[in-house]
Amino acid sequence: xxxxxxxxxxxxxxxxxxxxxxxxxxxxxxxxxxxxxxxxxxxxxxxxxxxxxxxxxxxxxxxxxxxxxxxxxxxxxxxxxxxxxxxxxxxxxx
Amino acid sequence: xxxxxxxxxxxxxxxxxxxxxxxxxxxxxxxxxxxxxxxxxxxxxxxxxxxxxxxxxxxxxxxxxxxxxxxxxxxxxxxxxxxxxxxxxxxxxxxxxxxxxxxxxxxxxxxxxxxxxxxxxxxxxxxxxxxxxxxxxxxxxxxxxxxxxxxxxxxxxxxxxxxxxxxxxxxxxxxxxxxxxxxxxxxxxxxxxxxxxxxxxxxxxxxxxxxxxxxxxxxxxxxxxxxxxxxxxxxxxxxxxxxxxxxxxxxxxxxxxxxxxxxxxxxxxxxxxxxxxxxxxxxxxxxxxxxxxxxxxxxxxxxxxxxxxxxxxxxxxxxxxxxxxxxxxxxxxxxxxxxxxxxxxxxxxxxxxxxxxxxxxxxxxxxxxxxxxxxxxxxxxxxxxxxxxxxxxxxxxxxxxxxxxxxxxxxxxxxxxxxxxxxxxxxxxxxxxxxxxxxxxxxxxxxxxxxxxxxxxxxxxxxxxxxxxxxxx
Numbered sequence: 001x002x003x004x005x006x007x008x009x010x011x012x013x014x015x016x017x018x019x020x021x022x023x024x025x026x027x028x029x030x031x032x033x034x035x036x037x038x039x040x041x042x043x044x045x046x047x048x049x050x051x052x053x054x055x056x057x058x059x060x061x062x063x064x065x066x067x068x069x070x071x072x073x074x075x076x077x078x079x080x081x082x083x084x085x086x087x088x089x090x091x092x093x094x
Numbered sequence: 095x096x097x098x099x100x101x102x103x104x105x106x107x108x109x110x111x112x113x114x115x116x117x118x119x120x121x122x123x124x125x126x127x128x129x130x131x132x133x134x135x136x137x138x139x140x141x142x143x144x145x146x147x148x149x150x151x152x153x154x155x156x157x158x159x160x161x162x163x164x165x166x167x168x169x170x171x172x173x174x175x176x177x178x179x180x181x182x183x184x185x186x187x188x189x190x191x192x193x194x195x196x197x198x199x200x201x202x203x204x205x206x207x208x209x210x211x212x213x214x215x216x217x218x219x220x221x222x223x224x225x226x227x228x229x230x231x232x233x234x235x236x237x238x239x240x241x242x243x244x245x246x247x248x249x250x251x252x253x254x255x256x257x258x259x260x261x262x263x264x265x266x267x268x269x270x271x272x273x274x275x276x277x278x279x280x281x282x283x284x285x286x287x288x289x290x291x292x293x294x295x296x297x298x299x300x301x302x303x304x305x306x307x308x309x310x311x312x313x314x315x316x317x318x319x320x321x322x323x324x325x326x327x328x329x330x331x332x333x334x335x336x337x338x339x340x341x342x343x344x345x346x347x348x349x350x351x352x353x354x355x356x357x358x359x360x361x362x363x364x365x366x367x368x369x370x371x372x373x374x375x376x377x378x379x380x381x382x383x384x385x386x387x388x389x390x391x392x393x394x395x396x397x398x399x400x401x402x403x404x405x406x407x408x409x410x411x412x413x414x415x416x417x418x419x420x421x422x423x424x425x426x427x428x429x430x431x432x433x434x435x436x437x438x439x440x441x442x443x444x445x446x447x448x449x450x451x452x453x454x455x456x457x458x459x460x461x462x463x464x465x466x467x468x469x470x471x472x473x474x475x476x477x478x479x480x481x482x483x484x485x486x487x488x489x490x491x492x493x494x495x496x497x498x499x500x501x502x503x504x505x506x507x508x509x510x511x512x513x514x515x516x517x518x519x520x521x522x523x524x525x526x527x528x529x530x531x532x533x534x535x536x537x538x539x540x541x542x543x544x545x546x547x548x549x550x551x552x553x554x555x556x557x558x559x560x561x562x563x564x565x566x567x
Binding site: 002003004007008010011013014015017019020022024026027028037042043044047051054056058073078079081082084085086087088089092093 | 114115117118119120121122123124125126127128129132133135142143144145146147148149150157158159160161163166167170171174177178180181182184195196197198199200201202203204205207208209211212216221229230231232235252253256257258259260261263264267268271306347351352354396
């Protein structure tokens, strides 16, 4: 029986060095502020407006804020979204 | 209501559209992205790459861009329960860490049989390019490492799009698998460094786009002749292009196995392209009437330099009977008018559509002997390569169903009320400026040109000499 020992060509990735968990979820969407973030790509806005309508029907006290950023989103916009909303729905149309 | 305590985004920063969710999560807010099914692999890999493997998202069946309004509404309605759940409920954690065990063992009735099993397994894991791979044994990798002055554990750079850590040893392993030789390793290392010099968001966009963006490696300086990089019919198969092909293949395998550039995961091509095997060419500096490309970019002529360019296709352009610089350049200019205009990035000096012009020695000589400098040739082509905005926009609608301007940047809003006839009457250059043409002397002695739609980034160059065996670090 012949044997062949070779190196593995796959590298470690930086994201695996220090993985983070996601943020705590929104306890209740009722009376929360929900961000809707659109990348500017066709139909993403239509989808987010539909999400907005459903949320307002399900949670009458929910407030929504619509954000549009050019590709790519700036850190400033992302900070604004995080600072002013309790949860965020993102549509890139992809 | 959310608080306004702002803190910097920690760890690898996700700045792109598909990965903005990571940044928001890192800022402490729960987020959910609506992802089409075909892009789910991208979502999973992007999350892991940015250090947040448990990212929560919702999958819908279709990409939204070309759906009619009824389908947009229908698939969004169907996703609403999932959106609410992902915003309010933590999913159970899953381990998605990449397996990078140092060695793999294969057995067979003979060495050839064991090698066949290695190939079968590696290709199944998508660690190759589809062609048979050479075995990266201890001995082969050690021999490859003699081609550079760098230590095996030296981390050269992070490789996009997955930000894999490119140790010199990992680069050497992939180069061995590609069939490269030790003297080619410094070119491969420099090419990866040239990629690492790009803006991170641009590098990810370039490699992960659903368009067929591909890398082109141009080598200038003495090393091209020393190691046999072809500057003539440099892009085809065969004996004369062995070095070109091995360097290009090594670079491709590094993108895959170090940068996680796997099709369907972080290479989201719609159709793909053979250019993704990576074209590597040398400039024919001796036959060129102009200064070499690397000198144009500020390097010394005696330096060896690799330049990374982006390509989006290729057009073969014949010429019959033109004997004047003007005729030849007009032919090139006309053939540059193929394709769409990039309105989205037209204001950015470093982003947007470029055009790579490969001019073989024969026609280059006629143009040069006519007293036309490289800058002059580019300006002439830029002046003549024009077409109407109607055709440049490729008949894409500027307005959405509700009259919104959709993707059109502000500086182009003046187009919004023009009719097709009016758009057709406005004739514009196909790229923004003359310096968005990259003019290279490459090719055999014939009157053919090759034009490659390029971009979206400006060429990125890196000195090769610093990585060669014997160079001082």
